Amino acid sequence: MKNKLLLSLTFSFILLYAGCKKMETDNSNYSNEPILPASPYNYTNSSNDNLATLGRVLFYDKKLSLNNSVSCGSCHKQIKAFADDKQFSVGLKDSVTRRNSPPVALHSASLFWDGRAANFHDLALMPLVNHVEMMNYDISRLVDKIQNTSYYPDLFVKAFGNSNVSIDHVQTAIAEFLGNFNFFNNKYVQSWGGNITLTQMELLGKSLFYGKAKCGNCHSGNTFSGWENGGECIGLDDEYTDNGIGERTHNTADNAKFRVPTLLNIEYTAPYMHDGRFNTLEEVVEHYNSGIHNHPNLSWALQNTSSLDNLTEQQALLLLDLNHDGIISTDEMPAPVAVKLNLNNTEKKALVAFLKALSDPSVFTDVRFNDPFVKR
Ligand code: HEC
Ligand code: HEC
Known part of the structure; x- marks a missing residue:
C-alpha cells in the first residue's frame, strides 16, 4: 500500500516535471517581465503615455487570470487585428466563450x-471576472496579486503617481490603452x-454599399x-438561440437584435457575426443578398417594403390602422418580408472589394x- 502510494507520488512528480519542462520550452520566447521602451511610446489619443503603457502591460499579462494562463491578448490577437480566428475563443481550463471575439477597435456603437458596456x-x-474568460471570482485577490508582482509598483507610480493598486486604477489603465485602437488609415x-x-470595382462596391444594398x-x-444603444436584427435565423439585446432587456421586441459592428479591418477578422x-x-x-430570414424583428432596412413604398401617409393609415386610432402601431404592421437584393x-465581388478597402495593415x-x- 505504502509502496503504491510512493509509486504514484513519484509518477505524478515525473508528470509535473514533464509538464513544467514542456511549458518552459513552449514559453522560451516569453519574458517574466515586460520589456518596455526607455521612454514610453506616443499614444495618439492619450494625454498620459505612461498610463497607456501600464494598460498595455495589463492587457497582455496572463497573471490577470485566475490560473495565469490567459490574457486579454489571448483572445484579442494582434496577428488577427485584435480579434480571434476561432468561432469561439478558448478561455480558462479549456472553456469556450459563448460569442465570437470581436476586434478591439474604436467605433461609435456600444x-x-x-x-x-457603455465605455472601455x-x-x-467584465472579462476579468467572467467565468470563461479570466475567472477572478474575488477581485480583491486579483488586486493583491498585481500589487505583489515585482514590476507593477513602478509602472503604477509612473502612471498614477503612487504605487497603490486598485481595481479602478486597473480599469482606468486598460481603458486608456484601449482608447488608442484607431486603425483607420485605409x-x-x-x-x-x-x-x-x-479601383472601378471598389467604386462600384461603394455605390452599392450606400445605395441599392443599403x-x-x-x-x-x-x-x-452603429450608434450607442442602437441594435438591429439582420435575420440570420427564424428564431435565434442567442437573442442578444433582447436577453439583456427582457423585451421581446429586442430579440435577435445586436449592436451594429464596425467594418474597419473586416478583411482580417473572420469568422463573422456574433456567433x-x-x-x-x-x-x-x-x-444580405439572398439569405435573410423573415424574423418578426427584422430591421426595416432589410425588409421588402415595395407594397408600402408608393402609398401616401393617408393610404397607409387606411390600409393598416385597423383600430382607427390614427397611428400604425407595431402589432398593426404587416409581418416583415426580407428583401432580395x-x-x-x-x-457581389464589388461589395467585397469595397469592404477590403477598409483595411489598415499597420494594425499587425x-x-x-x-x-x-x-x-x-
Ligand atoms: C477568453 C477570450 C477573451 C478574453 C480573455 C478577453 N476577451 Fe474581450 N471579448 C471576448 C468575447 C467573446 C467578446 C464578445 C462578448 C460579447 O459580446 O458578449 C469580447 C468583447 C470585448 C470587447 C468589445 C469589443 C466591441 O467592439 O464590442 C473589448 C473591447 C474587449 N473584449 C476587451 C478585452 C479586454 C480588455 C480583456 C482583458 C481584460 C479581454 N477582452 C479579455 C473574448 C475575450
Ligand atoms: C439593418 C442594419 C444592417 C444593414 C442594412 C447591414 N448590416 Fe451588416 N450588420 C448589422 C448587424 C446588427 C450585424 C451583427 C449581426 C449579428 O451578429 O447578429 C452586422 C454584421 C455585419 C458583418 C460582420 C461583422 C463582424 O465583425 O462579424 C459584416 C461584414 C457586415 N455586417 C456587412 C454588411 C454589408 C456588406 C451590408 C450591405 C450588403 C450590411 N452589412 C448591411 C447590421 C446591418
Missing part, C-alpha cells in the same frame, strides 16, 4: 455584441485626399458601425500595441 472603463472589469480614407484612387443605413460614419457563423466576406454578402456576381505591426512579454 461595446459587446449586445451593447451592454466599464468593459475592462485605402478608402486615403482616397479622400486624392492621393489614391479606388449597408450604409446601418454601418455608418468613419468606423462603419462566428460565416467564414468569408462572400458568405456575408450572400446572406438580386445582386449579380460582379456586384504597430509596436505600441504588441505583446511586451514576448522577446523579439
